[in-house]
Amino acid sequence: MSRAARLLQLMQNLRRRRFPVSGQELAAELGVSLRTLYRDIAALQAQGADIEGEAGLGYSLKPGFTLPPMMLSAQEIEALVLGARWVSQRADPELAGAARDMLAKVSAVLPQRLRQELAATNLLIGPGPALPATQTDLGLLRQTIRRQHKLLIDYLDKDGAPSQRVVWPFAMGFFDHCRMLLAWCEARGAHRHFRVDRIQQLTALDERYPVSRQRLLRQWQQSEGIDPTGGC
Structure with a gap:
């Protein structure tokens, strides 16, 4: 691998990490010595990459530096x-x-x-199963997640029993068979999954919930045994 290609790969390896990564791990991924890794880090920093950290503590790339x-x-x-x-x-x-x-x-x-x-590119997406019909505005759901606002939903459970919940939406799951809203439910005091096609009505509230959506996502990942460094 040429040095230019190695620097690009190092940037990619840093970009996909949410948490600091050790120099030893980065060096192993690139197949170089620690000494070479430290020189590469210094070279990227000199080119404007905002890489934080130092030998023995780990490295992370702050947002804002983009590759052409x-x-x-x-x-x-x-x-x-x-x-x-x-x-x-x-x-x-x-x-x-x-x-x-x-x-x-x-x-x-x-x-x-x-x-x-x-x-x-000849990679095609095959037809998937028909999704359950829903009147829910997915755009509004995504907007509410981005704004970190509370959401009032009228919901039917799997047995058709209705309930009204105030939830803190923090993520959506897109599956072939359904769409799922991940949220903290005030009534249950816990994370809950809501099938979007079972939401009968939703109202975005003006009130922001008191913690960040990133924190709620990390807490949910921990409760589900999901490695947060692998994404969601």
């Missing part, structure tokens, strides 16, 4: 297109449109060779 899109590999382009195609077919119209717009923006700034790779 022309450095995308063929595999990264395939992953991008495959993910966008899944969203364009399986998500609500608003999110599907955003996926298509994102691909168009990426294509516009790629050099000609990579633009051809983007257009020629």
